[in-house]
Amino acid sequence: MIPAAKNPALELRHVSRRFGATVALDDVSLAIGSGEIICLVGRSGCGKSTLLRMIAGVDTIDAGLILLSGDEVSGPSAFVEPEDRKIGFVFQDYALFPHLTVEQNILFGLKGRPKETVADRVAEILDHIGIEHLRTRYPHMLSGGEQQRAALARALAPRPHILLMDEPFSNLDRGLRDRVRDETLSLLKNLGTTVVMVTHDPEEALSAGDRVVLMRAGRIVQTGSGYDLHDRPVNPYAAEFFCAFNKVPGVYRQGYVETAIGRFAHRLDLNEDSPATLYIRPQGISLSREPADLCGRVHSRVFLGDVEQLAVKVEGLEQPLLVRTMQRLAAGTDTVGLVISPESCLAFAAE
Amino acid sequence: MTSAARSRHRRSTGSRWLVCAGTIAGFVLLPFLALLLQAVQGSAGLWSHLISTVLPVALRDTVILLSGVGLIAAVVGTTTAWLVTAYTFPGRRALEWALLLPLAVPTYIIAYAYLDILHPIGPVQGAVRWLLGYSSPREFRLPDLRSMTGCILLLGFVLYPYVYIPVRAMFLTQSANLIEAARTLGIPRRAIFWRVALPLARPAVAVGVSLALMEALNDIGASEFLGVRTLTVSIYTTWVTRSDLPGAAQIALALLAIVVVLVASERWARGKQRYSSSAQRNRAFEPRRVSPAKGLLLFATGLLPILVGFAAPAAYLVVEAWKRVEFAGLSPRFLIEAVNTIGLASFATVMTILSGLLVAYAGRLRPGAASAWFLRLSTLGYAAPGTVVAIGILIVLGTFDRLIDRTATSWFGISTGLVVMGSSAALLYAYTVRFLAISAGGIEAGLSRIPLSFDHAARTLGQSKTGTFRYIHLPLSKAAITAAGLLVFVDCVKELPATLLLRPLNVETFATHLYGEAARGTYEEASIAALAIVAIGILPVILLARLGRVSSP
Numbered sequence: 061m062i063p064a065a066k067n068p069a070l071e072l073r074h075v076s077r078r079f080g081a082t083v084a085l086d087d088v089s090l091a092i093g094s095g096e097i098i099c100l101v102g103r104s105g106c107g108k109s110t111l112l113r114m115i116a117g118v119d120t121i122d123a124g125l126i127l128l129s130g131d132e133v134s135g136p137s138a139f140v141e142p143e144d145r146k147i148g149f150v151f152q153d154y155a156l157f158p159h160l161t162v163e164q165n166i167l168f169g170l171k172g173r174p175k176e177t178v179a180d181r182v183a184e185i186l187d188h189i190g191i192e193h194l195r196t197r198y199p200h201m202l203s204g205g206e207q208q209r210a211a212l213a214r215a216l217a218p219r220p221h222i223l224l225m226d227e228p229f230s231n232l233d234r235g236l237r238d239r240v241r242d243e244t245l246s247l248l249k250n251l252g253t254t255v256v257m258v259t260h261d262p263e264e265a266l267s268a269g270d271r272v273v274l275m276r277a278g279r280i281v282q283t284g285s286g287y288d289l290h291d292r293p294v295n296p297y298a299a300e301f302f303c304a305f306n307k308v309p310g311v312y313r314q315g316y317v318e319t320a321i322g323r324f325a326h327r328l329d330l331n332e333d334s335p336a337t338l339y340i341r342p343q344g345i346s347l348s349r350e351p352a353d354l355c356g357r358v359h360s361r362v363f364l365g366d367v368e369q370l371a372v373k374v375e376g377l378e379q380p381l382l383v384r385t386m387q388r389l390a391a392g393t394d395t396v397g398l399v400i401s402p403e404s405c406l407a408f409a410a411e
Numbered sequence: 412m413t414s415a416a417r418s419r420h421r422r423s424t425g426s427r428w429l430v431c432a433g434t435i436a437g438f439v440l441l442p443f444l445a446l447l448l449q450a451v452q453g454s455a456g457l458w459s460h461l462i463s464t465v466l467p468v469a470l471r472d473t474v475i476l477l478s479g480v481g482l483i484a485a486v487v488g489t490t491t492a493w494l495v496t497a498y499t500f501p502g503r504r505a506l507e508w509a510l511l512l513p514l515a516v517p518t519y520i521i522a523y524a525y526l527d528i529l530h531p532i533g534p535v536q537g538a539v540r541w542l543l544g545y546s547s548p549r550e551f552r553l554p555d556l557r558s559m560t561g562c563i564l565l566l567g568f569v570l571y572p573y574v575y576i577p578v579r580a581m582f583l584t585q586s587a588n589l590i591e592a593a594r595t596l597g598i599p600r601r602a603i604f605w606r607v608a609l610p611l612a613r614p615a616v617a618v619g620v621s622l623a624l625m626e627a628l629n630d631i632g633a634s635e636f637l638g639v640r641t642l643t644v645s646i647y648t649t650w651v652t653r654s655d656l657p658g659a660a661q662i663a664l665a666l667l668a669i670v671v672v673l674v675a676s677e678r679w680a681r682g683k684q685r686y687s688s689s690a691q692r693n694r695a696f697e698p699r700r701v702s703p704a705k706g707l708l709l710f711a712t713g714l715l716p717i718l719v720g721f722a723a724p725a726a727y728l729v730v731e732a733w734k735r736v737e738f739a740g741l742s743p744r745f746l747i748e749a750v751n752t753i754g755l756a757s758f759a760t761v762m763t764i765l766s767g768l769l770v771a772y773a774g775r776l777r778p779g780a781a782s783a784w785f786l787r788l789s790t791l792g793y794a795a796p797g798t799v800v801a802i803g804i805l806i807v808l809g810t811f812d813r814l815i816d817r818t819a820t821s822w823f824g825i826s827t828g829l830v831v832m833g834s835s836a837a838l839l840y841a842y843t844v845r846f847l848a849i850s851a852g853g854i855e856a857g858l859s860r861i862p863l864s865f866d867h868a869a870r871t872l873g874q875s876k877t878g879t880f881r882y883i884h885l886p887l888s889k890a891a892i893t894a895a896g897l898l899v900f901v902d903c904v905k906e907l908p909a910t911l912l913l914r915p916l917n918v919e920t921f922a923t924h925l926y927g928e929a930a931r932g933t934y935e936e937a938s939i940a941a942l943a944i945v946a947i948g949i950l951p952v953i954l955l956a957r958l959g960r961v962s963s964p
Contacts (some may be wrong), residue, residue, distance in 0.1 A: 113867070116867065116870075116871050117871075118866070118867040118870055141870070142867070142870035142871050143870050143871070143872075143873045143874055143875055143878075145871070147871050148871065149867060149868060149871040151864040151867065151868060152864070153862060153864055155862060155864035155865050155867070155868040157865060157868075157869075157883060157887075158887070159886050159887060168869070168872050169873055171873060214868075214872070215871075215872075218872065218873065220871075224871075
């Protein structure tokens with residue numbers, strides 16, 4: 061886990077917000093170091109976008125404290141208007157002003173600065189993002205990817221202390237999305253920008269951020285690197301958010317979870333004989349040609365391209381086990397042997 | 412940190428807008444409250460007097476008039492809408508927009524024009540007699556136009572576009588899929604209208620008819636010229652000839668009760684319409700080709716309401732105005748009236764648009780129950796007839812004037828008289844109350860098309876709330892504001908009842924001049940004024956026709 065910097069660029073302390081009866085944010089605390097790229101991830105309605113809007117100051121908080129570079133911007137004793145926060149924001153719909161050209165959109169955030177420096181800054185940012193040729197175009201004349209870059213240029217032009225991005229890639233086609241994301245993130249890394257980005261896509265979250273913050277129902281579930289969240293989730297929700305596990309019921313005994321398909325060593329903070337659930341990654345189960353301890357009947361198969369997903373009926377289990385394999389099975393194969401790699405398994409107390 | 416210091420006034424900007432919106436809503440509400448209060452305070456004896464004398468006749472006449480006008484507007488509006496959407500024939504495109512033209516003719520002008528056109532010694536009756544071989548009006552004359560039937564027919568033929576517009580929109584956006592489905596289910600072409608299109612259009616017809624009836628309720632000129640004693644006319648005479656304000660207030664209350672019924676039915680119909688239109692996304696409706704002979708018949712059918720509701724009266728006004736100008740030129744009096752009319756309407760438009768902006772923008776800055784209520788209250792006047800609003804304002808400003816007068820007398824020993832009521836302030840107030848719905852509603856709709864993320868983008872790029880309004884919302888809702896301004900302006904020019912009741916002494920506008928001459932039975936210069944009103948009234952029709960073209964295939 062990357063430790064948060066000593067002088068965080070952004071700090072949230074016990075932030076809460078409710079809309080009527082619904083709690084949008086519930087006691088959220090988080091510190092973000094300068095130059096860090098943070099991914100807020102969660103299902104829709106988990107409060108991630110609300111959190112972003114609080115940081116920007118376009119919405120207020122009910123309780124807690126938000127500090128930008130150590131100064132209180134939202135809290136009991138102060139509220140800094142969004143225009144005074146030095147924050148860049150890239151919106152999901154880009155929010156490019158339709159009555160202004162790309163250049164005028166960028167100039168919008170540079171009002172009140174000396175003329176010469178403004179012209180230099182516009183040229184510089186257009187060059188950085190690589191959209192000089194779009195300077196005089198209006199937003200409706202731009203493709204999705206171009207609009208995204210124009211929005212990024214506009215947000216970065218005033219040199220914000222921190223850049224907020226709300227699902228910035230979700231409006232792009234799949235192929236384009238990966239490319240634009242890679243380009244954008246490496247650019248932001250090079251510029252050393254502090255970024256808080258919101259996404260609902262688990263893969264994007266794991267690949268994009270230095271740190272990932274998983275949220276659920278207004279609370280932070282887990283914070284850490286992509287590896288932490290994927291490999292060492294703190295609870296079943298975090299586990300299942302990033303991977304579709306096979307769940308096998310069992311019992312916890314002497315450091316093992318005992319199930320119908322074998323014993324697996326796991327240290328759980330549980331009493332002897334309490335019910336536990338074993339979580340097995342579909343790609344952690346391999347097929348064996350030799351006779352194996354564990355056998356099953358192929359129930360259905362779905363070919364996905366690189367891998368094939370099999371549902372294998374195993375005696376003693378109600379649900380078939382899902383297996384993702386790159387091995388090719390001969391057509392008509394009925395019975396297969398299965399080998400489960402212990403490191404692909406997690407265990408939690410039964411819910 | 413400087414920004415922290417600056418921020419102590421947390422939500423102050425938004426609050427200021429909200430307070431403004433609340434004040435405006437209060438001003439709109441005030442005349443209605445005053446009316447209620449005055450009506451309740453009026454002596455009990457007055458109520459029984461009213462119930463035994465004025466009310467029964469006025470109520471009966473109003474109900475008959477509304478039923479008749481509603482029926483005609485519904486039939487003409489729906490038929491013409493079906494005609495231009497279901498069939499294609501030479502001239503269809505022209506009919507599509509020309510059918511909107513009667514909107515340019517206020518009810519009092521159509522009555523004024525036809526009284527002369529169909530006069531027993533006028534051109535039409537003369538021609539009929541000549542054709543039939545009679546020589547004098549004593550031997551033969553058409554039934555008198557000055558009757559309930561005449562009033563119903565005339566109002567129906569100028570108010571049907573209120574039905575035509577929503578029903579045509581409904582046919583255009585709704586029917587294609589459903590009609591094709593009906594055909595595959597074995598319903599023959601000729602039965603489509605009755606079995607599918609008409610049931611589908613019912614909510615739109617209801618919306619249109621309620622709007623047409625609100626216009627009919629507001630009418631004072633046509634009913635009075637044609638001798639129909641509606642509630643609106645009764646209010647006017649009760650105040651003007653008998654100076655009986657409590658009595659007028661009580662009749663106004665009865666009128667408001669009818670308005671409430673109309674508004675409720677309109678809301679109900681709109682609710683249904685929204686439900687059905689959200690059910691599916693549709694292609695445009697493919698009109699059917701017809702034979703030339705049938706095409707000609709359809710064209711003639713579509714032309715009839717345009718002739719009756721617009722072409723004939725407009726042609727008459729042009730001819731009469733031309734004769735008048737030839738004979739006497741434009742009198743200075745006409746020019747003064749033009750200045751009065753345009754000046755009052757312009758002032759009122761600016762006031763109405765500014766108020767509308769405040770109310771609509773407050774709703775965007777501070778969304779919530781308060782701003783939603785303010786918006787709803789400020790649009791209260793759209794359904795209220797001009798007489799009702801005017802009587803309410805008379806009560807409010809009369810009280811206010813007496814207060815000033817008393818204060819001035821006791822403090823300075825000077826009697827001020829009726830300062831406010833004697834000025835144009837009363838009239839501008841009435842126009843604003845009446846037409847704020849057009850402006851606030853239109854601007855609100857325009858603003859709601861601007862995504863909220865634009866506001867946030869502007870704020871994070873360093874603009875304040877006011878700057879965001881100036882650089883983002885204003886330029887992006889310019890079209891909506893302009894359209895609303897045009898509609899308000901034209902409505903102010905056409906407005907008759909409130910203008911009659913509240914204009915300062917000796918100030919004449921086109922509308923009041925026309926009313927005065929028609930009421931006296933003289934027709935000197937009124938045709939020029941009427942023509943001017945109709946010409947101005949065509950402006951929003953052009954706007955409507957252009958909007959309609961976007962949605963038509």
